[in-house]
Amino acid sequence: MIIGIDLDNTIIDYRNAFWQTALATGILNDTGRKSDSNKKDTFPSKNAIKSYLLCRENGDYQWEALQGQVYGQYIHNAQIFPGVANFLLHCKVRGVKVYIISHKTEFGHHDTSQTPLREEALNFLKQNDLLSGDYGIQEKDVFFFDTRHEKVNKVKELKCSYFIDDLPEVFREDNFPKKTTKILFDIQSEHAMNCARKSWQDVNKFVFKQTETDDIAMYVEKGINKKVKSVQIIKGRGNSSVYKIEMNSGQEYAGKFYPDPTFDDRDRLAKETKACRFLHSYGIKSIPEHIWSDTNLNFGLFEWINGKEIVEITDDDVNRAAEFVTSLAKLSEHTSNKKFPLASAACLSGQMIEEQIRDRYATIREFADYNSELRRFLENDFAHTFETVLSKSKKLWPGKFEEQLSHNCQLLSPSDFGFHNIFLTKDGFKFFDFEYFGWDDPVKLTCDFLLHPGMVLSDKQKTLWLESMKEIFSNDRSFSQRLRTSYGLYGLCWCLIMLNVFTDSHGEKIISVVEKNKMEQKQTKQLEKSKKMLIHLNETHKNGLTYE
Ligand SMILES: [Mg+2]
Numbered sequence: 001m002i003i004g005i006d007l008d009n010t011i012i013d014y015r016n017a018f019w020q021t022a023l024a025t026g027i028l029n030d031t032g033r034k035s036d037s038n039k040k041d042t043f044p045s046k047n048a049i050k051s052y053l054l055c056r057e058n059g060d061y062q063w064e065a066l067q068g069q070v071y072g073q074y075i076h077n078a079q080i081f082p083g084v085a086n087f088l089l090h091c092k093v094r095g096v097k098v099y100i101i102s103h104k105t106e107f108g109h110h111d112t113s114q115t116p117l118r119e120e121a122l123n124f125l126k127q128n129d130l131l132s133g134d135y136g137i138q139e140k141d142v143f144f145f146d147t148r149h150e151k152v153n154k155v156k157e158l159k160c161s162y163f164i165d166d167l168p169e170v171f172r173e174d175n176f177p178k179k180t181t182k183i184l185f186d187i188q189s190e191h192a193m194n195c196a197r198k199s200w201q202d203v204n205k206f207v208f209k210q211t212e213t214d215d216i217a218m219y220v221e222k223g224i225n226k227k228v229k230s231v232q233i234i235k236g237r238g239n240s241s242v243y244k245i246e247m248n249s250g251q252e253y254a255g256k257f258y259p260d261p262t263f264d265d266r267d268r269l270a271k272e273t274k275a276c277r278f279l280h281s282y283g284i285k286s287i288p289e290h291i292w293s294d295t296n297l298n299f300g301l302f303e304w305i306n307g308k309e310i311v312e313i314t315d316d317d318v319n320r321a322a323e324f325v326t327s328l329a330k331l332s333e334h335t336s337n338k339k340f341p342l343a344s345a346a347c348l349s350g351q352m353i354e355e356q357i358r359d360r361y362a363t364i365r366e367f368a369d370y371n372s373e374l375r376r377f378l379e380n381d382f383a384h385t386f387e388t389v390l391s392k393s394k395k396l397w398p399g400k401f402e403e404q405l406s407h408n409c410q411l412l413s414p415s416d417f418g419f420h421n422i423f424l425t426k427d428g429f430k431f432f433d434f435e436y437f438g439w440d441d442p443v444k445l446t447c448d449f450l451l452h453p454g455m456v457l458s459d460k461q462k463t464l465w466l467e468s469m470k471e472i473f474s475n476d477r478s479f480s481q482r483l484r485t486s487y488g489l490y491g492l493c494w495c496l497i498m499l500n501v502f503t504d505s506h507g508e509k510i511i512s513v514v515e516k517n518k519m520e521q522k523q524t525k526q527l528e529k530s531k532k533m534l535i536h537l538n539e540t541h542k543n544g545l546t547y548e
Contacts, residue, residue, distance in 0.1 A: 001094075001095075001096045001161045001162075002098075002099070002158055002159060002160050003097070003098050003099075003160060003164070003207075004098075004100075004154075004155050004160035005099070005100050005165075006100075006102060006103075006166060006170070006185075007100050007101075007102035007104070007121060008071065008121075008166075009166040009185075010185045011081060011125075012075075012078050012079075012121070012124065013078060013079045013080060013081040014046060014070055014078045015045065015046065016077065017074065018044075018046045018049050018070055020077040021069050022066055024074060025069055025074070027053070027065070027066050028049070028052075045188070047188070053066065064109035065109060065110040067109065068107075068108020068109045068111040068117075069108065071108060071117050071121070072108045072113075072115035072116075072120050073115045073120070075121065075123075078124065079128075080130065081187075081200055081262070082199070082201075082261045082262045082298055083200025083201050083260065083298075085130070085135065085294070085296035085297045086204060086215070086297055086298070086299075087200055087203060087204050088130070088135040088136055088137065089135060089136075089219060090207075090208050090215050092136035092218065093214050094208070096136075098141065099141050099142075099143065099154075099158055099160070100125075100141060101143050101145075101151055101154050101155055101158075101163075102142070102143065102145070102151065103146075103147065103150075103170075104117055104118055104145075105146065106146075121144075122142065128296060129296075134222050148173055149175060151170070152170060152175050152176050153175055155176070155177060156175060156176075156180075159179075160177070160180050161179075161180065162180065162181045162183055162207060163180050163182060164183040165182075165183075165185065166186070168184055168191055168193060171195070181195075182195040183197055184196040185197060185203065187199065187262070198262075199260060199263070201260045211257070213230075213231035213233065213243070214231075216231045216245070216255055217231050219294070220245055220253070223292045223293075223297075224292050226247055226249065228246070228248070231243050231246075231255070232244045232245075232246075240258050240268075241257040242254055242255070242256050243256075244304060245304075252304035253291060253304050254305065255299065255302075256269075256299065256301075256302065257299050258298050258299070266436070268435035268436075269293055269298055271435055271436065272300065272437065274437075275340075276288060276289065277290050278339075279331070279434075282331050284328075284331070286324060286327075286428065286429055286430055286431055287430065287431050287434070288305055288430065289302065289303040290303075291303065302432075306425055306426075307423030307424050307425035307426075309419075310419045310422055310423075313419055313456070313457060315460070317419070317429075318457070318464050318465050319464070319468065320428070321417075321419070321422065321449075322468035322469065322472070324429065324431055325411075325442075325445070325472055326472050328411060328412055328413070328414075329411055329442070329473065331412060332410065332439075337410070337439060340412060341438050341439070342438045342440065343436050343437060343438035344435075344436035344438070345415065346413075346415070346438060346439060346440040346444070347441055347444050348404040348405045348410070348441055349400075349404045350394065350401040350402070350485070350489070351401055351402040354401075354489065356493055357386065357493055357496065360493065360496040360497070361386075361496060363503060364378065364496055364500070366503075367502045368502070371523070374499070374502060374523075374527060377530070377531065381531070381534055382492075382496075385492070385534055385538055385541070386492055388541060389489060389492060389541055392488075393486065393488065397481075397485050398478035398481040398485070405441050407439075409441075409473075410440065410441065410442075411439070411440060411442040411445065413437070413439070413440040413445045414431065414433065414436065414445075415438070415440060415444075415445070416433055416435070416436055417445055417448065417449060418448070418452045418455050419454075419455050420454040420455065441482070442469070442472075442473050442476070442479070443479065443482045443483050444486075446465070446466070447483065447487050447490040447491075448490060449465060450466075450487075450547070451490060451491050451494045453494065453498060453533070459547060463548070465547075466483075466545075466547055466548060470483075484548075487540065487545055488540060491533060491540070494533055495530045495533045495537070496530075498529050498530040499526060499527065501519075501522055501523050501526045502523055502526075
């Protein structure tokens, strides 16, 4: 099998590069643009920038000049699309030959520096290690043409079984070979075409059905240059796929393949890698050691933990979890705030919790039109509790509701912390899952530990936990008051998180009756859980936090 792939906007991801280059070259400025570290990055898209520039005087010229810069001198602002590197390795594993076939002029429009675009593109691919041969392609497998017609001729000449391109015009060329299967890489879902795929993950699925254990073995061998003996998939690790990898040497590792980052800027792999390395370097060994990771493959290799899940939680277990928080708190005291960004979904003020609830509510409310029971719950019960809990929180909040917690009171937090992310090993507890790691209010971690629906703690254990947390954060004078005033708000977040299952139900995918029933059962169950949580929050609102 032979596969041909276009280069610009198919392999090379310029989504953020247009904005960054427009700023760097002074074509645009970012005055008035709101940034929000808690949300997905909201850089203006290539199309938005294009439309904006074309409305300006001399806009055609500016747009063409910007393109020349993005594809040339400023190509370092681009990246490889998530999933490309995986696809190339999957081709290599299966003996599929890949060529890159690009329509690219030699120089950019209006570029006085005369940067050679083709050379820049090749250098960019080299810097990203794609032409080393490890991925099955070399410089001689990359072709550039002055016209689209010539490019399509090459697709024909190479007898490509598939050709992948982001421009439907390419497939409409008269000379496009009939035997070649078209795959339109349509990241913005702009084209209603059967051959459209919106991510490389979808292209992977379309061409190869699924990622095999042999593919994972190839990732590891390429990464650490050692032979893999076996790979076994381990189920049930959140949204990531986790594999147990045994090397020929007998050494065992955990391989983690993270959720598709194409539409998600949280960069879980980078966060987890950095957190594990940092904590290890400061002597916190109760977390898995990071061995190697590759951003383009979206894959990381960690120490394998031989341990078991904690099914029945004892008081001693709660104490040991608290000891880990103690070590994080001590480390936080000596860490500059510049060292890490905020944890995912961090809440440094009452207002940030309120905004998070409103955002989550708005997302789920969009799907509630299809479900009257959900709509009734959201609009009546939930909305009413939210109003009463919020107004009391605002009244009793220590200091200003919108004021952010000072850095010296913030904690380096794993964010998703609880017994669902702890293993018991012969050397004690091992804590894992640092995909959301960063600065946060320790009150959030304290509340989430109590509220997490995956954990069953007795009232006594909850009291124990709260006592430990108050002691650890005793220097933070408003800790207890923030805890009392934000517990209900975090609980409301959880009520909505439990309902996320409703947002999965109306994708483009056609699902079978059995799958549909299963999904509806799950939704009913989650709605019941959410209702129960709301009752608990109403009781807490009335009687106060009874574990205190
Ligand atoms: Mg293209």
